[in-house]
Amino acid sequence: MLQTIVHYSLHFLAPGVLAVLLFRRVWLKAWTLMLLTMAVDLDHLLANPVFAPDRCSIGFHFLHTWPAMLVYIAMVLSPNRTARILGTGLLFHMLTDFIDCLWMFTHCRGCCESSALKWLCAWWLA
Numbered sequence: 001m002l003q004t005i006v007h008y009s010l011h012f013l014a015p016g017v018l019a020v021l022l023f024r025r026v027w028l029k030a031w032t033l034m035l036l037t038m039a040v041d042l043d044h045l046l047a048n049p050v051f052a053p054d055r056c057s058i059g060f061h062f063l064h065t066w067p068a069m070l071v072y073i074a075m076v077l078s079p080n081r082t083a084r085i086l087g088t089g090l091l092f093h094m095l096t097d098f099i100d101c102l103w104m105f106t107h108c109r110g111c112c113e114s115s116a117l118k119w120l121c122a123w124w125l126a
């Protein structure tokens with residue numbers, strides 16, 4: 001329950017805080033654009049099953065992989081403000097999903113060992 005509240009607060013409310021801190025003059029546009037980056041989860045529709053509560057998104061779904069994140073970093077570094085806002089939202093989405101994975105791993109060691117983040121299980125679950 002607490003994990004779900006934290007997860008969705010990070011997905012919906014934290015981008016509002018980021019929008020005010022980073023894009024103050026256009027914070028409402030920035031928050032709206034960052035909320036639209038939730039569409040990155042449409043890549044889940046390509047998975048079978050579409051929803052698996054014990055599956056870590058990071059490194060599994062193609063818009064949640066390291067190459068995709070490099071694109072998001074390039075967007076953050078772009079001179080185009082809209083691209084920077086979208087890149088910020090996408091990277092923060094990845095961070096939120098990463099935190100959710102770590103949280104899940106604390107009560108599901110097998111979830112960690114079968115994930116793309118298995119390289120950190122020994123350290124995280126020590």
Ligand SMILES: [Zn+2]
Pocket residue numbers: 040041057064093097
């Ligand atoms: Zn996601």
